[in-house]
Amino acid sequence: METVERKPKSTPILHYIFGAPPVPGEDVVERYSRPVRILHWVNAVAWIVLFITGLLFFVPQFSGAAVGGWSGLFHRIAAVVMVGWAALYFVTSPRSALSAVREAFKWGRDDIGWLQAAPSYYMLGGEDTMPPQDHMNTGQKLWWLTVLGAGALMILTGALMWFFKGIIPSGAFMWSAFFHDVGFIALLTFGLVHVYLSAFHPKMRGIFWSMWGGKVSAKYAESHHKKWYDKVTKE
C-alpha cells in the first residue's frame, strides 16, 4: 500500500464534474498500469471520432458534415489507430492482455449475486446484498465482453466494407453494413452506461481518476472490489 504525496494537478472544475481524486495522505492501491491507461484513452478518443463520423451517416440533418468524404477518412484513420494500438499493446504485453481477456470470461457465483443485487445497489445504494467482487465486477465484465465481441464484429464488418467492396457479393456487403450497425448500437448503449457509471454515478464519484493516475483509494477498493483488494494487500 502506498499514499499520495503530491497534490493532484487537476483543476477544481474537473473535480466538480468527475468527483475528487484520492486526497493527499489517503491510502491508495494501483489499479491500472500506465500502458493500460494509455490504451484506454487512445481507445476512448478513437471511439469518439468513430462514433461522431459514423453517426453522420444516420442523421440526414447532420449529413452535410459527411459530404466531401472527410468524415469517412477520419473514420478510417480512427479505426486504424484504435485497432493498431490495441494490437501494439497485445504484442508488447501479451501476458497482461491475455489475462485481461480471460478476466471477461471468469464467471462465478458472485457474478450471479451481483446481477441480483445490482438494481438495489445502483438505484438505492443498498450494499448488504452485494457479494464481494474481484478486480472486475460483473458489470465491468459485461462491458468488457461487449467491447471484445462488438469490437471484433466492427473490425470484421468494417474490413469487409473497406477492403472487399466490389469483391464480395452485394448481399454480403449489405449484411456487413447491417451488423456494423448492430455493433454500433451495442457499443453506443453500453458505452453510455460505462461513461455514466465510471464518471457520474453517485456511488462511483472520483473513480474516474483511477484511469488517469492509475490509483484508487484503498477504501474504495475494499468496498467495491473486496476480493481483489484482499489479494493485492496480502502481497
Add this chain to the structure above:
Amino acid sequence: MADKAILYDATKCTACRGCQVACKQWNDLPGELTTNRGTYENPPDLSANTWLKMRFTEIGDTPENLRWLFARRACMHCTDAACVEVCPTKALYHHELGFVAYKRELCTGCGYCVEACPFDVPRSGGGGAGTVHGVRTMSKCILCEDRITNGEEPACVKTCPTGALTYGDRSDLLADGQARVASLKSTYPNAYLYGEKELNGLHVLYVLDDTPEVYGLPANPQIPVAATVWQDVLQPVGWGLAGLVALGLGLNYVIARRKIKINSEEE
C-alpha cells in the same frame, strides 16, 4: 403531379445506340476508351460516365435459330427503390415526377446504393475523386431531370429514330405498352410488359417479346432483405434503445443521488 416514364419497346429497337450517344452529349459525359471485344456492344458496362448503354444478347447456336436481342440498360427509376432506401444522407430521393433523382452535393460516396440496387445501376466515381480522401460520388441516369422539368423529353427519347423510346405520363405509357404486348402475343406468346408491377412499378417500362430473363432482366427484382431490415427495423430500434438507456441513466442519477445522500447521512 402525374408520374412520368419512358417506354422502351425492344421489338422496335435496332441497337443503333443513338440514345447512348445522346445521353453522353446532353449530360456532358466523356467517352471511354475501350478495346474491341468482338461485339458491337460497347462500352462493356455502365460506369460513372456511362449512364445508359444497350445490352446485346445472342441466343441460339445455329444460323436458323439465332436471335440477336437488344435491351436498354440504365436506371429503372423504381417506385420501391433500394438505392433510396439505403442512402444514409437522403442524397437519393424520389422526384415529384416519380423518377429517382439525387443531389450530388449530399453524396458521401459510401457506395451503399451501388451494392443495394437490384439492377446493378449506380456507379461510384462521378464528379471526380477527392485528392486526399479519394471519395468518389455516385452517378446514374437522372431521366434528364433538367429537360423534363422544362417540358422537354429526355435526350435518349428525343434522339431515338425508330420510336422504340417514348416518353410521357406513366399511366398513358402503361396503356400503350399493354396494347403493344397484347398485339405481340399472337406471334410471341411470352411477350411481357416489364416494369408494370416490378418493385411496385418502374418508371422505365419494357415491351419484350420474350421473358425478362432472356433479356437479362431479373424476373423478380427485390430490395435486398438486409437493406430493409437494416433501415426499417434496426435503425429505429437503435434510436429507441439509445433513448431508453439515456432516459434510464438520467432517472437513475436523480434517484440514486437522493437515496445515497440519505443513506450516508443515516450512517
